[in-house]
Amino acid sequence: MKELIAHLINRAYQVYQGKLIPEISQPANISYFLEFGGFQLSYNWYGRSRLSKELVGNLTIYKKVIHLDSRFLYQLAKLESSYSNYHSEYNLSRLIHTIAHEVAHCVISDYGLLLVEEHSEAHEKLTEEIEKFLGNTPEVQELEKLQTNHKKARKVR
């Protein structure tokens, strides 16, 4: 699953990278890949982006890491909890929205880290665009199929 998410975030990042402002084909804060930091338990976020820069001599390397709440993973795996519907809000559509939200931060940060300190109107619109794009990817379609198959299997049982 980690590989699929890493694949998905990088696919979206590469599609929108450098596409927003055609005059700036190579934004200053660009990264060549996004790192998926994995699923972590959180009490107040669905997803998190950590954007940082590191100086190597005169060169600045930008690192962009995305984390997702581990309950998305439990929901994908359909693990049960003692509380009914505890994981249900972490459904596939919220996962896709969260991924789009985090990737939008990473794309905008290519033009400056200060741009991502707040959720701007540009960020909101870009999240919508990326969400639409993700919905048509084979990765998301496969996840949808797996969820449907799981529902069918449960009915048979």
Place this chain on the structure above:
Amino acid sequence: MPRIDKKQLSEKQRLHQISQLIKKDLTNLKKSKREEPNTVEVICTPHDIFHSKRKRK
């Protein structure tokens, strides 16, 4: 001038709109003369999602 429905805009036009918004934000940031930090952390909370969905309706 008649208002253009958001749904009628092509992907290119929508991306152009986003581009203009980012340029505006960049101009404002230049004016503020703030130094770029070494690390920024942003989170996506339930509030962000519900708030943006409400605005979209």
